[in-house]
Amino acid sequence: QVQLQESGPGLVKPSQTLSLTCTVSGGSISSAGYYWSWIRQPAGKGLEWIGRINTSGSSNYNPSLKSRVTISVAASKNQFSLKVTSVTAADTAVYYCAREGERRDGYNRYYYYMDVWGKGTTVTFSS
């Protein structure tokens, strides 16, 4: 059974770069038909999609974060990573990584679903 685990510093300072890693266990990150995603959730608020990547090099980002975000994959380590530059207090949140399945229906229309989530890691902004 695939499991995901986020890791990285829990405290970041203004203008620093936030770096998080998600380690995949129980399966291969290179398995076909999956994207690997990052989602965040500020305390008491809803889910915000950050972006995703697959091992073929295809990636998508939330337009509101795209200028500051990079998601990369290290297939040999079964990991994928998130970098957010120029952090501010608004980046304080619980950060989740997730496996996102990509499938096509009988009409060749894609659908996506996040079926495995990590436990999340809290990132706090510190001045």
Next chain:
Amino acid sequence: SYDLTQPPSVSVSPGQTATITCSGDDLGDKYASWYQQKPGQSPVLVIYKDTMRPSGIPERFSASNSGNTASLTISGTQAMDEADYYCQAWDGSTVVFGGGTKVTVL
């Protein structure tokens, strides 16, 4: 940008039916997923491809998607179903989540 709108809260009595809506332009032309999140826990996928339940999700969870509205229905609601629920769709270039609905079982 594409937006999905959910009611902030829904209340339901134990054993009754709760319905959560998710509205977006031509949402019925996209596929919707639904996630359940209990306090302090990660989200859990409860519906994908509009109506499909992952293994392990009880049959009391069902859903539909047509026109501009997707709906998640919880039949015979139990106390354990009290949680936040989020709809999600792919708009062609980005993943979009609804704002979430808190379901309270009174």
